[in-house]
Amino acid sequence: MRINHLLKYFKRDPKHQRRVIITEVIPVLFMRLEALQRIYEHNGVVKIDHMFSREEINSLRLEYDSLIETRETSEIYRDEPLVVLWTHVVGAQKKTCRLSELPGFKSLIYKKIAPFIASFLDANKKVELLQLLEVIVFNKPPQKSNVLNWHQDVAYFPVKPNNQVAVWFPLSDVNSEMGPMVYAHGSHKLGIKGSTNLHTREVFEGEDRELIPDNPQDIGLEVQEYPLTQEQMLIHDGYTWHYSKPNRSENSQRMGVSVRFLTETVVFDPRPGQGAAFTKQIDVKPGDKIESPCFPIVWKRS
Known part of the structure; x- marks a missing residue:
């Protein structure tokens, strides 16, 4: 909840507004943040309200539409972050671009999302x-889009430790009709599971870890x-099961945007079915740091 949303509930003279912020508004904001952190710890996912304005998200949509109209390449870039442009239709080819080709996205990630996630997660010095x-x-x-089956992010990335x-x-x-994200609350506490094809649930060759059940409610x-x-955002733990x-x-x-972060220094730890694009972006051997x-x-x- 934003400060200006809270202030409308307080009828004060302008000269008293500083006292209102210090004595009433800021404690409410801290309580709100702590409540969201507790939800995240318990469920492995939390919804953040009032994260963005519709104007800034609409500008990203226009930027994406302009790029995707003529985009054909699936090139893997090795000099800066990659953006995967993924249409959820079986058989559709993923396209790619450099993050710098979507400057509005880059600015939002660096200047707004990353600082918010840092403050949200670092309250207990865990990051x-x-x-x-x-x-x-x-x-x-x-x-014509399809289900993207149950999975957890960490199962697809060849790194250790694997905290995301x-x-x-x-x-x-x-x-609800458009295919929102669906989560299994508390699944982040059940450890790493096997990786499968997200469209077919076919198990990757060599995968020997326990799989996520067809119905987590069971x-x-x-x-x-x-x-x-457009004003809201989800934060989820890398171990949390989800599908759409x-x-x-x-x-x-x-249309949606996913941004993933590692939360500690990691080394390359390859397994079957993991990180196809990731391993093409960087020359590493098992045990090497990801730098x-x-x-x-x-x-x-700091």
Whole structure:
């Protein structure tokens, strides 16, 4: 909740407004943040209200639309962060671009999202750094997109230790009909699971870890979907199970952005089915630190 939203509840003379902020508004903001942190710790996911303005998200949408109109390449870049442009239709080819080709996205990640995540997670001094790992812009076209099956992010990345945090936010409002994100609350406490094909759930060759069940409710987990407006953002733990439904709307594009961060120094630890694009971006051997302009450190505890 923003300060100006809280101030409307207090009828004071302007000369008393400083006292209102210090004695009444700031404590409420701290309590609100602490409540959100408790939800995140318990569920492995939390929704943040009033994170963005519609104007700044609409400007990102225009920037994306301008780029994707003529984009054909799937090149893997080795000199800066990569953005994956992923249409959720079986058989569709992922496209790519450099993060610098989407300057509005880059500015939002560096100047707004990363500082917020750092302050949100570092309250208990559990986070060493934020290292940008992946940026994806998803598009689920109406009537022909598919389910993206249950998975957890950490299962797909060849790093150790494997602690991550991700944010997800829409480029347009996403209601229940359009295929919102769905999470299994508390699943982040159940350890790492096996990686599968996200479209078919086919197990990757050599994968020997226990798989996420078809229905997490069968093992007692609460499953909840998260419709979002352009002003909202989700934060989820890298171990939290999630999936998304097809876009069953008549003509609405369901578009969202995922930004993933590592939260501590990691080394390369390859396994079957992990990090295809990741391993093409950097020359590393097992046990090497992940240090590359492709994966910049955007915040570090001083």
